[in-house]
Amino acid sequence: MPPTTKAFDYLVIGGGSGGLASARRAAKYGAKVALVEASGRLGGTCVNYGCVPKKIMWNIADLVGKMKTAPQQGFPESNVGRFDWGLIKKKRDAYIKRLNGIYERNVDKDGVSYISGHASFVSPTEVAVDMLDGSGVQTFSAKHILIAVGGRPIWPSHIPGAEYGIDSDGFFELEEQPKKVAVVGAGYIAIELAGVFAALGTETHLFIRQDKFLRRFDPVISDEIMKYFKHIGIQIHSNYHEFSKVEKLPSSQLRLHNNQITLDVDSLLWAVGRTPKTEGLRLDQAGVKTLPSGYVIADEYQRTNVPSILSLGDVVGKLELTPVAIAAGRRLSDRLFGGVKDAHLDYVNVPSVVFTHPEAGTIGLTEQEAIDKYGENQIKVYKSTFRGLNYALVEEEDKVPTTYKLVCAGPLEKVVGLHLVGDFSAEILQGFGVAIKMGATKSDFDNCVAIHPTSAEELVTLV
Structure with missing residues (x-):
């Protein structure tokens, strides 16, 4: 006798940022939701191998930079010393494991059925899951199925060794x-x-x-x-x-x-590089179209070519950023289950940060993209390079430079691009990103009174 198929309103394949956000939002609207994750750990790349552990390591690396300048700022006995990599790995792993547990508890609290196993399509509305607990294959059906399996690193396997x-x-x-x-x-x-x-x-x-x-x-x-x-x-x-x-x-x-x-x-x-993690999903069984690169084709409403199947996050390859997946997932559930008819993510003017040393942030168009879109005679660029006051007592060779660039277009000088390099870029960009998303102009920036002394004040005093 074939196994009984369990039915849901919404079946989410992938327990990363986007899948979790969409599943939990749908459940809060009263939908019967199941979430399938193959790794046995919720949180996806961001929590387990990406943003979170990366930022932990970046914070430590940033601390080292500050400690190196401490003797110049009144701490003559300061010494960076030896870094204990093993200790930090142990503490970082424990922190991530705690986050995995928090995600599991949140999913349970919201009433989402967490299914641990490898999913593959049987039809546009059915999925078979090879359970990680060894209980065999179970079949699940849903009116809506979301593909949110993320991506994985590419390996140059053609190189010997x-x-x-x-x-x-x-x-x-x-x-x-x-x-x-x-x-x-x-x-x-x-x-x-x-x-x-x-x-x-x-x-x-x-x-x-x-x-x-x-x-x-x-x-x-x-x-x-x-x-x-x-x-x-x-x-x-x-x-x-x-x-x-x-x-x-x-x-x-x-x-x-x-x-x-x-x-x-x-x-x-x-x-x-990275590639979508679609191996084993048997997308062909559901008729889902992909690009030659393997990315699932989805429109701005996250719809694939199959009416019952949706997709978002890194597996569609639009903007491979955790907050993008989360925002897209929540808006998708708002539309499917919350009655918000036109809910969808606007992929224009999404801020992003590179956690380098120094850190960098960007939103909108590069200078060349702005020229290509509006014409060179319609573009005005404002740029400033300086040393922040936090390096006032530090030797020149140890100062981390700061550079800000504002790209404006048209007679009203609408801000169409902002690019930051320097300390605190991530925190600064989050606030200025709101203004740019709202269509701020250079005069809007100028009309904001500066906060002194800060690095960010340079953005509202550019000439």
């Missing part, structure tokens, strides 16, 4: 701090982790394919961060040609080979 390296997930599994590391990649993940390694005292080599990293950002961000990376001793290998092989030595070090360099390192970190 690539498997000796680690990816960004593996960074958080390291039990010991490597003395010498190679990071391959030019996106924000590579840059953030390279910055952490270097700040904590690891000899860091960064390999990038072209002459700059963070190329999707305004040049002011990539230029300023590259300058500072070189200043603090990160060795940037530009125009890198792919390694021909990676060799594991008897000492357990890795030897990297290409036509430019042979380099021995303790650890090799691949940060060369």
Whole structure:
């Protein structure tokens, strides 16, 4: 006798940020909701291998930078000392485990049925789940099914010996701090982790394919961060040609080979991109269309080509940011179950931050994007570079630079882009992001009285 199919109003595949947000919001509207997660840990990449543990490491790396300047600011006995990587890993893992438990309790409190197992489509309204507890395969049906499985790191498996390296997930599994590391990649993940390694005292080599990293950002961000990376001793290998092989030595070090360099390192970190985690879902059984890259095709209302199936988050590849997935998930449930007919996420002017050293933030158009959209004669750029007052008593070589860039368009000088590099950029951008989302102009910025002395006051006094 075939197993009985359990029916729900809403079945969410993926217990990451977007899936959790959508499932919980739907349940609060009274929908019968089930959430399927294959890893056995709720929270997705952000909680387990992304934003949260990354920010913990960034905070420590940032602390090191401040401690190094302490003797110049009246603490002559201050000494950074040895960093205990193992201690921090243990404490960080415990913190993440506590968050996993909080998510489970919240899901239960909201009345969402948590199903731990690997999901695969049987039809547009049915999913089979291979249960992690070993109880076999169970079938579930729902009027609406959400695909929110996220993504995973890409590996250059065609390179002999690539498997000796680690990816960004593996960074958080390291039990010991490597003395010498190679990071391959030019996106924000590579840059953030390279910055952490270097700040904590690891000899860091960064390999990038072209002459700059963070190329999707305004040049002011990539230029300023590259300058500072070189200043603090990160060795940037530009125009890198792919390694021909990676060799594991008897000492357990890795030897990297290409036509430019042979380099021995303790650890090799691949940060060369991410891909949607759709393997095993059997999307073809439901008729869901994907791009050649594997990303699920979904419109601004998160609808796929199959009426009963929706998708959001990293698996659709629009803006792979945790808050984007959360916002999209909540608005989707508002529309499906809350009676908010046109609820959907506006993907325009989404602020984002790169937690490098110094940190950087951006919202809106780059200068070139603004020129392409409005015409060069319609664009006016305001820019300022300075040293914050928090470095007033610090030697010049130890000061972290701050650069702000405002991109304005049209006769009213509407602010269409804001790009920040320097301390506190993340916190500053969150507030200014609201103003830009509301359509602020340069005169709106000018009409706001400055808070002195702050770095952010520079944004309302630009000339």
